Amino acid sequence: MAQSIKAQNVSYEYETAAGRVLAVKDVSFSVAPAEFMCVLGPSGCGKTTILNMLAGFLTPTRGEILIDGKPVSGRGQDRGVVFQDFAQLFPWRTARRNVEFGLEMRGVPEKERRETALHFLKLVRLDKFTEVFPHQLSGGMQQRVAIARALAYNPGVLLMDEPFAALDAMTRDEMQNQLTEVWQATKKTIVYITHNVAEAVYLADQVLVLAAHPGTVKTQIRLGLPRPRDPLSIEFVNMQRQVMQHLTH
Secondary structure, eight states, rough: OOEEEEEEEEEEEEEEEEEEEEEEEEEEEEEEEEEEEEOOTTTTTSHHHHHHHHHTTTTHHHHHHHHTEEEEOOOOOOOOEEEEEGSSSTSOHHHHHHHHHHHTTTTOOOOHHHHHHHHHHHHHHHHTOOOOOOSOOOOHHHHHHHHHHHTTTTOSSEEEEETTTSSSSHHHHHHHHHHHHHHHHHHEEEEEEESSSHHHHHHHHEOOOOOETBEEEEEEEEEEOOOOTTTTTTHOOOHHHHHHHHHHO
16 A cells, blocks of 8 residues: 655754754655655755655654654665665575565565565566576666565555666666556655656656755645656646756746
């Protein structure tokens, strides 16, 4: 089941040698079940800090984050995380064994683990590469394995930190298409960090625009564009322009 997300007046301070630094200040937003939200903003605006708080890797200094109405108090299997770094996969495990990892930690029987891994590898179009090791896969294929692994233990929320930023433009476009298909098939709630306006407009139901130093919410924009989306259409270009105005003013 997809889950809702609500952040209420969330702030986060880092401890540094020079003292405490406020990274995120009074951030509030909500995401409905099965909704796709992109978080957009300049470098240093706290995008990754917000994602880490949603994941339970960091605890807010002030405020509260709720998943399906329950406070986030640490890591949980109701949330899957996909990072930008290709090294997130275990190099000694095949694609299938990487996807099975979370299920293995949960004690799921081997037959069920295998069936689940094969299902999600097929969903991300890697059913012909199940016994291949990460170093034998392209960057885009490795990210698809990471997405399959995050989905395999059936989290309600999928958190993604610029997962396609290191890919070339053509591969990134293909991955955006495939992610949209996977999201529509699985109905997960997704929070996706990006610095790319076109990517946010292509993927999201809503965009959370942040201002930097410290990170605060500038606006939360509902896109309302029909799917599938055409990046060359007038409506798409106009929406990019609207989002860009919020970023630059």
